[in-house]
Amino acid sequence: MRIDLRASFRAPLWCSAFRPFYLLGLVYAVLVMVVAAIGYLGVFPGAFAHPLRWWHGHEMVFGFATAMVVGTLLTALPSWAATPEIRDVRLALLAALWLAGRVAIALAPVLPAWAVALADLALVVVLATMLVPQVLALEDRRYRLLFLVLAGLFVGNILFHVGLLAPQSDLSEHGLRIAIDAIALIFVLKSGVLTPAFTENALRERGSAASVAAPAQLHVLAVASVLATGVLDAIAAPAPWVSAAALVAFASNALRLACWRGLLVVRVPLVFVMHLAYAWFVASYGLRALSAFSPAIAQDAWLHAFTIGAVGLMSIGLMVRVVLRHTGRPLHVAPIALCAWAAMLCAAVFRVGAGWTDTPVRWATGSAIAWSVAFGLCLIGFGSMLWRPSLPRASVGGGGPGEGG
Numbered sequence: 001m002r003i004d005l006r007a008s009f010r011a012p013l014w015c016s017a018f019r020p021f022y023l024l025g026l027v028y029a030v031l032v033m034v035v036a037a038i039g040y041l042g043v044f045p046g047a048f049a050h051p052l053r054w055w056h057g058h059e060m061v062f063g064f065a066t067a068m069v070v071g072t073l074l075t076a077l078p079s080w081a082a083t084p085e086i087r088d089v090r091l092a093l094l095a096a097l098w099l100a101g102r103v104a105i106a107l108a109p110v111l112p113a114w115a116v117a118l119a120d121l122a123l124v125v126v127l128a129t130m131l132v133p134q135v136l137a138l139e140d141r142r143y144r145l146l147f148l149v150l151a152g153l154f155v156g157n158i159l160f161h162v163g164l165l166a167p168q169s170d171l172s173e174h175g176l177r178i179a180i181d182a183i184a185l186i187f188v189l190k191s192g193v194l195t196p197a198f199t200e201n202a203l204r205e206r207g208s209a210a211s212v213a214a215p216a217q218l219h220v221l222a223v224a225s226v227l228a229t230g231v232l233d234a235i236a237a238p239a240p241w242v243s244a245a246a247l248v249a250f251a252s253n254a255l256r257l258a259c260w261r262g263l264l265v266v267r268v269p270l271v272f273v274m275h276l277a278y279a280w281f282v283a284s285y286g287l288r289a290l291s292a293f294s295p296a297i298a299q300d301a302w303l304h305a306f307t308i309g310a311v312g313l314m315s316i317g318l319m320v321r322v323v324l325r326h327t328g329r330p331l332h333v334a335p336i337a338l339c340a341w342a343a344m345l346c347a348a349v350f351r352v353g354a355g356w357t358d359t360p361v362r363w364a365t366g367s368a369i370a371w372s373v374a375f376g377l378c379l380i381g382f383g384s385m386l387w388r389p390s391l392p393r394a395s396v397g398g399g400g401p402g403e404g405g
Contacts, residue, residue, distance in 0.1 A: 013387045014088050018322050020095040021388045024065055025315070028102070029375040032059045037368045054164070054178060055105070056171050060307065061121065061179050061246030062157055063102055068315045070094065070127065073146070075322060076190065081143060083134040090130065097123040117161040124154045145223075152182025152230070153252055169198030174236075180229030184306065186283060188226045188253065191314060192219065193243075195274045196260045198321075202268045214259035222256045225249035229285070239292040247289035250389035254282045268335045273317035273341050280348060287352075298355030304367075309348035312371065316340055316378055323382050328391035336381035 013019050036056040086094070104111060104119035127162040128150050135143045156179030163171030196212045203210050229245040251333035263277030288302035320337050326331070352364035 010088060011387075014091050014390045016326060017086060017091055017094075018071040018319075019076030019386045020091065020325060021067045021074075021098070022319050022323065023383060024095065024098060025067035025071065026319075026375050026379045026383060028059070028067060029064045030372045030379070032056065033368050033372050034066060037365065054160075054176075057176050058160060058172075059102070059105065061176060061183070062153070063098075063105075064314075065183055065307070065311055066123070066153065067098060068311075068319070069149075069183065070098070070123075072190065072318055072322065073186070075326065076194075077131075077134070077143075080193075081138055081140070083138070086130055093125060094127060094130075097126055113161065113165060117158075120161065121154065121157055124150055124157070128154075145185070148227070149182045149186045149189075152185065152234075153179050156180075156182065174234075178230070178234050180303070180307070181226075181233060183311065184226055184281075185223075185230060186313065187310060188223055191278055191281070192222065192256065193273065194318070195271075195278055198271050198274065199260055199262070199265055202265050202271045206268075208264065209266055210261060212260045214256050218252060218256055218259070221250070222252040225252050226285075229288070243289045243292040246285045250282060250285040250289055253278075253285065257282055269338060269341070270317065270321050270331055273313060276341075276345070277310050277314035277317060280305055280313060284310060295355075301352050301355050304351040305348065307345070308351050308367065310372065312344045312347065312374070313341065316344055316374060319378065320382065323385050327385050327388075328388070329385070334381060336377050338378040340374045340381070343370045343377065347371040347374060 013023075036052065074086050074091075077083045101120040101123055104116045110118050128147075131146065131150070135146055138170045156175040156177075159175030159178065161175075163169045163173070163175060196214070199212050203212070225245055225248040229242060229249050232242045232245050256277065257278050260275065260278075262272060262279075265271040265275070284302045284306035286302075287297055287305055291297045291299050291302060316337075320333070321331065324332075347367045350363045350370060351367035354360040354367065357363050
């Protein structure tokens, strides 16, 4: 019997990047948190080749977050910039490289360090070879900021692996921060476009003429200050310099968020959740600015406000919208999505609040449980939509009231 490989790559799973990468991200979000929690309890001593906190941080950034970023980016670019869509065999290759990196990290105790690093770095390298020609061909040069994101992920991962060769070195932690700052840059770029656009659409559908436009200079300052914070941190600038840049990022992005008038769409869950996620992003830079001057603020408070509050909440919010819209379903929010968002809010509050309690381990455990519940609910509610064929749009009609986008 002859197997048609070409036909297998034309399956629904490989027709758009959000499908395999969201599915991988959902599964891995739960898996990493559960494995990390078990590891911290000491159930499998010696199972990790490197310090558990580094493994956990690396896999949350280069495993979960990278999967969500790639899925969103490769789905958004064809829609917003009219670039050719990466699909079929090329998409399957990217998914395989992501999976190879995760397997290599898991087998790090028995594989040579260079082999683990090569497998882990391959995704960003191949992704760049696919994206760079497309982005260079665009007239809008602002898309070239994506090169900084890819460079940050690549350099950060290299430093992480180099740092693992010298256990006393802080290069691994520094590499993770560079990668997190790269994700912060893509967050402020994409969320800064999508959030006001979807808000305007929702208000228009509700018959409101309210403006959510922010001054162009404010957009530039918001992005530039986030970029400056990351660059200063990457070059190990004095802490007050980094905090000053973070303070500007906090203020400019807070003003930007206020201009978007999120309270007007509080009854439009698919839009309001994006405002909530951006509010966590703003708060993370406020905490980052203050952490250098106040011992009462834990050094990692801003990190968890960003990675759990902002990235976690925005990931689920965008995933629900993209999955529904791109599989031909109406933009109606099911109760399971609301429960997932609520669980993610709890995860952020518990983890950031752990630094101010007498029982931080309990609060951190509560955060891990809430995070796993949030992504587990998304997997139950939306996972099957990712590998099944899309519905005919004519059969389901347009989006629900106020769910513009």
